[in-house]
Amino acid sequence: MTVKPKLHVFLCAPRGFCAGVVRAIDAVEEALRIHGAPVYVRHEIVHNKYVVEGLKAKGAIFVEELDEVEDTTKPVIFSAHGVPKSIPKDAESRKIFAIDATCPLVTKVHREAELHHKQGRKVLLVGHAGHPEVVGTLGQLPKDSIILVQTPEDVENLHPEDENNLAYVTQTTLSVDDTRSMVAALTKRFPNIVGPHREDICYATTNRQEAVKRVAPVVDALLVVGSSNSSNSQRLKEVAERSGCKLARLVLRAADVEWDLFSKISTLGITAGASAPEILVEEIMDAFAERYELIVETVSTADESVFFPLPRQLRQVAANEI
Structure with missing residues (x-):
């Protein structure tokens, strides 16, 4: 031997x-239970192939764009990463029943960006180009109101019209240390820049x-x-x-x-x-x-007890069944 x-x-x-991922997966499974297969999901509900394949086997159909939805009588779920504002508007115009499974911590970043915009500030978003969360956050504001910065060099190359009227938000899944160096670069270059009340990294x-x-x-x-x-x-x-x-x-x-x-x-x-x-x-x-x-x-290193309830549309159905 x-x-x-x-x-x-x-x-x-x-x-x-994490709690946001659990909520998003539960949203797809609950929608399948209530509405039956198929249920459509715009983009991977979370970035894990094992999870996605498991949900496909239960009747979820994953699409990248709403024009791929063949049966508009079925719900379409937006992924945990969040979507640009144009997507829910498009769903409404197509009379699609949309369920938003955006992680509440991503929604928090969206609301921060909107608030800064309403207060007249140019918003800088620290994140990785092309990531669905970043695409969604950029899509909360008009294009000329928000700028993506990925490196300290990007910060150095910025020349905003009003350096004293800036704010920043960050992608929620960044490296804590990388973000710290980016925030240091931002505050050094723009001492009056306004940051989140609480950090955006989840x-x-x-x-x-x-x-x-x-x-x-x-x-x-x-x-x-x-x-x-x-x-x-x-x-x-x-x-x-x-x-x-x-x-x-x-x-x-x-x-x-x-x-x-x-x-x-x-x-x-x-x-x-x-x-x-x-x-x-x-x-x-x-x-x-x-x-x-x-x-x-x-x-x-920590105990986690965070819980996020299901999206509103699914909570209402569950409550009516009790």
Whole structure:
């Protein structure tokens, strides 16, 4: 009988689903229960292929644009990332029943941007170009009222008409440290710029990054469970590398683990992005258990008890059924 080598696994906590992701997935499942299949979802409800495929199997149809909706008698759910204002207007004009599953913390950023605009300020959005959340936030205001900045160099190259009448908001899934440097660049260049009352980076992003910062320096390798198109998952991998972990990888499933790279490690950190289900963490743990004798320790940096209720349209139906 072959003796398995020992592997000390440090499980980061919190990890995996956040309240906004749970709400969005529950919204699709509840809409399917109430209205029956199919239910349409504009864009991936959350950035995780496993979750999306699971919802497809239950009757969800994912589309990128509303003109792909073939049956307008069925609901269309907007993803957790949020959408430009033009999308709900388009849905209304097409007489589509829209359910908005935008994460409330993203909605908070939208409202902040709108408030600054109403108060006459030019809004700077710190974020990554092309990400659905950024597209949605940019689409809350007229094009000439909001500017995307991605790097400190972008800040240096800005020449606003009134440097004393600026405000900034940020994407909710950014690296805490990157955002800190961007805010420093903004406040240095524009001392009178107005920021959020509370930071825009969501609690789940912050908590998951803090746990990785604690684990990354003391392990030989760290795995982030999540999809490659998930912003918060990509940031966790970057945080691990910056925190001193020489081998950090982002994987969706156990099949994605490059086993030759992990053949000689004695310590391993594991976390999961906010859109990754715990079942995938368990799958990867099982795969390591086939090769190693695991000694598992949980490293917790925060307790999460945040809960967001379902979108209003689904709450009303549920309430009427009681």
